[in-house]
Amino acid sequence: MSFPNMLYGRVLKSPHAHARIKAMDVSGAEAMGAVTLTPEEVPDVTYCPRLVSIPSATYKDWKVLTDKPHYVGEAIGAVAAESEEEAQKALEAIEVDYEVLGASFDALESMKPGAEPIHDEIYLEDDLLKVENNVGCQLEITEGDPKALEDADVVIERTYRTNRRYHNQLETKSVMVRPEADGGISVWSTTQTIHNTRLLLHDIYGIPMGKIRVYKVALGGSFGSSIHVNPVVNVAVGLALKSRRPVKLSYTREEDIRDHCAYQMIFKLKLGAYKNGKLAGGRLEAYLDIGAHQIQAYPLLGCVVGWWVSLYKLPYKDYVGKAVYTNKVPSCAFRGYGNPQISWVVETMMDELAGKIGVDPLDFRLNNYIGEGDIFWGQGPSVKSIIQSCGVEEILTRGAEMVDWYNRPNPEEQTGRYRRGWGVGRGYHTSSAGAPVPSSIVDFGGAMLKMNEDGTFDYVSALMDHGCGTQDAHIKIVAEELCVTADMVNIIRADTGTTVYDVCTHASRGVYSGGGAALKVAMKVKEKIRDFAGKILDAYPHAVRIRYDEEREQAVVFAEGIEGREVTYREIAETARHKNWGTAAAVESYRQPSCPPHFTGYFVEVEVDTWTGKVKLLRVVAGADIGTVINPMLAAGQVHGGFAQGWSMTVLEDLPYDPDDGDLVNRGSVANYKVPTTMDMLDLDDLTVFFADTYEPTGPFGAKGIGEGALNPVAGTVANAIQNALGVRFFQLPITPIRILEALREKEG
Amino acid sequence: MTINKVNTHIVPIEFEYHAPGSLDEAVALLEKYGEDAKILAGGTDLIPHMKQRKTEPKHIVNIKKIPELACIEETPDGIKIGALAKLRAVELSPQIREKVPMLSEAAGSIGSVQIRNLGTIGGNICNASPSADMATALMALEATVHVYGKDGAKEYPIAEFFQGRSDVSLERGELLTGFTVPYPPEGAGSAFEKVGWTTFDIATVNVAAVLTLKGGKIDHCSIALGACSPAPIKVALAEEILKGKEPTDEVLEEAMEFVAACVEPRKRWRRAPPEYRRRSSQALAMDAVGRAVEQARRHQ
Numbered sequence A: 001m002s003f004p005n006m007l008y009g010r011v012l013k014s015p016h017a018h019a020r021i022k023a024m025d026v027s028g029a030e031a032m033g034a035v036t037l038t039p040e041e042v043p044d045v046t047y048c049p050r051l052v053s054i055p056s057a058t059y060k061d062w063k064v065l066t067d068k069p070h071y072v073g074e075a076i077g078a079v080a081a082e083s084e085e086e087a088q089k090a091l092e093a094i095e096v097d098y099e100v101l102g103a104s105f106d107a108l109e110s111m112k113p114g115a116e117p118i119h120d121e122i123y124l125e126d127d128l129l130k131v132e133n134n135v136g137c138q139l140e141i142t143e144g145d146p147k148a149l150e151d152a153d154v155v156i157e158r159t160y161r162t163n164r165r166y167h168n169q170l171e172t173k174s175v176m177v178r179p180e181a182d183g184g185i186s187v188w189s190t191t192q193t194i195h196n197t198r199l200l201l202h203d204i205y206g207i208p209m210g211k212i213r214v215y216k217v218a219l220g221g222s223f224g225s226s227i228h229v230n231p232v233v234n235v236a237v238g239l240a241l242k243s244r245r246p247v248k249l250s251y252t253r254e255e256d257i258r259d260h261c262a263y264q265m266i267f268k269l270k271l272g273a274y275k276n277g278k279l280a281g282g283r284l285e286a287y288l289d290i291g292a293h294q295i296q297a298y299p300l301l302g303c304v305v306g307w308w309v310s311l312y313k314l315p316y317k318d319y320v321g322k323a324v325y326t327n328k329v330p331s332c333a334f335r336g337y338g339n340p341q342i343s344w345v346v347e348t349m350m351d352e353l354a355g356k357i358g359v360d361p362l363d364f365r366l367n368n369y370i371g372e373g374d375i376f377w378g379q380g381p382s383v384k385s386i387i388q389s390c391g392v393e394e395i396l397t398r399g400a401e402m403v404d405w406y407n408r409p410n411p412e413e414q415t416g417r418y419r420r421g422w423g424v425g426r427g428y429h430t431s432s433a434g435a436p437v438p439s440s441i442v443d444f445g446g447a448m449l450k451m452n453e454d455g456t457f458d459y460v461s462a463l464m465d466h467g468c469g470t471q472d473a474h475i476k477i478v479a480e481e482l483c484v485t486a487d488m489v490n491i492i493r494a495d496t497g498t499t500v501y502d503v504c505t506h507a508s509r510g511v512y513s514g515g516g517a518a519l520k521v522a523m524k525v526k527e528k529i530r531d532f533a534g535k536i537l538d539a540y541p542h543a544v545r546i547r548y549d550e551e552r553e554q555a556v557v558f559a560e561g562i563e564g565r566e567v568t569y570r571e572i573a574e575t576a577r578h579k580n581w582g583t584a585a586a587v588e589s590y591r592q593p594s595c596p597p598h599f600t601g602y603f604v605e606v607e608v609d610t611w612t613g614k615v616k617l618l619r620v621v622a623g624a625d626i627g628t629v630i631n632p633m634l635a636a637g638q639v640h641g642g643f644a645q646g647w648s649m650t651v652l653e654d655l656p657y658d659p660d661d662g663d664l665v666n667r668g669s670v671a672n673y674k675v676p677t678t679m680d681m682l683d684l685d686d687l688t689v690f691f692a693d694t695y696e697p698t699g700p701f702g703a704k705g706i707g708e709g710a711l712n713p714v715a716g717t718v719a720n721a722i723q724n725a726l727g728v729r730f731f732q733l734p735i736t737p738i739r740i741l742e743a744l745r746e747k748e749g
Numbered sequence B: 001m002t003i004n005k006v007n008t009h010i011v012p013i014e015f016e017y018h019a020p021g022s023l024d025e026a027v028a029l030l031e032k033y034g035e036d037a038k039i040l041a042g043g044t045d046l047i048p049h050m051k052q053r054k055t056e057p058k059h060i061v062n063i064k065k066i067p068e069l070a071c072i073e074e075t076p077d078g079i080k081i082g083a084l085a086k087l088r089a090v091e092l093s094p095q096i097r098e099k100v101p102m103l104s105e106a107a108g109s110i111g112s113v114q115i116r117n118l119g120t121i122g123g124n125i126c127n128a129s130p131s132a133d134m135a136t137a138l139m140a141l142e143a144t145v146h147v148y149g150k151d152g153a154k155e156y157p158i159a160e161f162f163q164g165r166s167d168v169s170l171e172r173g174e175l176l177t178g179f180t181v182p183y184p185p186e187g188a189g190s191a192f193e194k195v196g197w198t199t200f201d202i203a204t205v206n207v208a209a210v211l212t213l214k215g216g217k218i219d220h221c222s223i224a225l226g227a228c229s230p231a232p233i234k235v236a237l238a239e240e241i242l243k244g245k246e247p248t249d250e251v252l253e254e255a256m257e258f259v260a261a262c263v264e265p266r267k268r269w270r271r272a273p274p275e276y277r278r279r280s281s282q283a284l285a286m287d288a289v290g291r292a293v294e295q296a297r298r299h300q
């Protein structure tokens, strides 16, 4: 994309993990003809870039440009010039004088007394808060009688550490901003939410909302990295307003990898079980390494406990979660929002507990899982609902049969170079953050639908599609309800000015929640069509029926059994126009009353080369309960992608820091950030996906989500398979060849 | 500090571009500009290095217009491969597949098809990376390099070409024109092995082996190891152990000790610690020698 007269922006980033800027000299850049932007030139607003929670649950500690950077890569200035090359040269001509401050790169170190304070003060809504021990926010919850855990026959307590992962989405964070003649701006950006982008730009720049138009742009992927408004957007707006010219700002991959990542978490988990195969209770301490800023870590603290307690029935549960600042790239949501991390830990420990009490790990899961009729609060303690559809048992028993689970290898009997193992793991994710009562999380969407004069439809929605086919699923829902073919429903390019509010495409809510809005407008429009048809046919609107006529390529409304009393959509729309009845159209907002979990389960077979430590995938069986499957190919695609991402999380990905200079060890090189290619994955013939036969009463046509549940159990499953092959458990991710050889050396010499 | 400077997207440096049509023209340019000039072949190493500002040449000398440098042909002394032969061509060449299949195997292990369609065999060697896959393979095959400079052509064994990490023995004005890869002895078996974190990854360790059997015993034997020292090396001690012996598990294991002993740890080895390289170099050498033995047995 480009505009005439457009400038190219570049962001000046802090090379220090923690510093104060004493002076910044931009004269060199300006002498080259570049437009520059310094911290004094942007509004002095402290904000939170993620606006999914309500204000009273939103902690704020960000600036558009800061004079006290807290991580290597934080934006401290910007330039815009006629070409990217010129902008780059101008960037290098800026001189900055820093006072370098102490820094911390580990959550546990950060909390120690005497550690350098990263933020002295932050805001909760509009109240100033003092930060103590670098803990940005925390949450504690206890339910049940602690005696339950004390009475357990077996108790295991362990510390686990997850990896830090980069989203590695297709396009780097990018934005184009065009200042408009009326003082407003038009914005095209990588975002999962156009309306929250507008909200934030309004908050920061004070431009009236109607004059900020944020346009939907097709994305190739995001995985949660643009639920929040990416920092480039706010900087580019500043450049465009100052230069009064369109500005394009697109991060290089090296900048992008220092812009966002998943939360690294340290867990101390204690779980107890009785000899009869039932869980007694547990205690979880979770330390979230949030990096240098909060991107709504508070709701994540709620989700972490929610994900934990909604996997298995725990008569007693005790939780402390802390979001800890470190001088690293700020962490944000990444497919699963903490669920892949906690599921890895729980699924690892479930296997270990099962071993200790002498139950098969699969039976142990079947004994304890949370399913239909149980209270579910995956999205945190403020989002509770009752589970109305559950395919866990079907997934586990069918899968077990397919892989001959009960005859899997015994690790103690394996001694050769290559060793094989099977692992099982299960999980779920919520579909949206809907609930019967309001919570601290905003979750509603909306849509507009109108019938055109030829009997086709225009569908307008603010909901973003990240390349997952979400809008395609909406079209199918609308077409199904209106008895037309999918190609008769058009997706209209839209922006904040032409759509009603939708919170965000995240939390696996695209089909369940967004599709719920689509169904609602389709039902409304159908009602109007019935009314119009009733008038034309001289029939009762509630009595007419609708079918699709393939010959005429039109939906037909008819009074059953009465010959000649039928009319096509096209005729209805034409008549409505000629008789001035109006358009059959509807615009609606919709809130889901629940956030039903979609359940998933995996069986994975691996082969470990004990000489090189390499783990090879042999076979995968995946079961998913997603209610009615709206598009089987796309749903299976979500499972394939979820599995690949989970596999990568388990054996490859990490973003270690170099404490000497506070930068990533890979120095931003994505070539040194390993993810599997198609050549590293198993053949799709060896990856079987099956869907459980369920129906979600609250979902559109019985549907639930799939995006995140597809990923969540993978790390636990793969780790269990590696354990089954080697007889060794790993308490740190990723399980790399290097770590495998180290562990084997320790075990076998 | 590199964060505001290094990226793989923008090349903000200015340079003059030359595209000589003959070797002599190229040599004249290289003579004239010396350190300021860089040869451009496939560009898969050079261009990323320029973007990363590891090098900021004032002159780029594109040698792809020189016609004779991309050849792959059989000669009495061996297969002659021009420096500009694409990795993909080396991988797919019927002559190479027939006469020195291990070289084709090694070429096929590099990066992706896209990279192999751009990258050249000469660039792989001149880049002087310790993990260059062609380098390890050519070492085991005991290739000869051909160099051209102001005094004309010269040639020497490839082992003399490497001068340690990131350095080759080219002098001002010289360029690499190609290789002669001698035909392995009759009935030879050979194999190339590498371990990286993904199939797209450069090698954490690579090993190439060529050997023949005589009466069930190893006769000719050549093993090269890459990514474990400043430049790929021949593992002479392991070769000596194996020669004249039957390749039993015990013999192989004994030889492998010497492979592991060749690992020369670097101070900042980010990819993998020495321990890992020792263990996996043994494993890969076992695999390579094992496969080569099987092949040689089949050829008997």
Ligand SMILES: Cc1cc2nc3c(=O)[nH]c(=O)nc-3n(C[C@H](O)[C@H](O)[C@H](O)COP(=O)(O)OP(=O)(O)OC[C@H]3O[C@@H](n4cnc5c(N)ncnc54)[C@H](O)[C@@H]3O)c2cc1C
Residues within 6 Å of the ligand: A671, B038, B039, B040, B041, B042, B043, B044, B045, B046, B047, B048, B063, B083, B084, B087, B109, B110, B111, B112, B115, B118, B119, B120, B121, B122, B123, B124, B125, B126, B127, B131, B132, B133, B134, B170, B174, B175, B176, B177, B200, B201, B202, B203
């Ligand atoms: C994504 C990716 C993956 C890769 N994977 C691998 C891998 O698995 N294994 C591997 O070994 N390499 C790998 N590489 C590195 C690279 O692709 C190879 O080394 C390739 O062979 C380089 O050849 P080229 O023609 O592109 O070299 P260029 O980039 O053109 O040149 C490389 C260097 O050699 C010099 N040079 C080139 N030709 C000559 C000549 N004839 N005489 C004198 N000097 C010369 C150049 O000046 C330059 O300094 C990878 C690279 C990338 C980008």
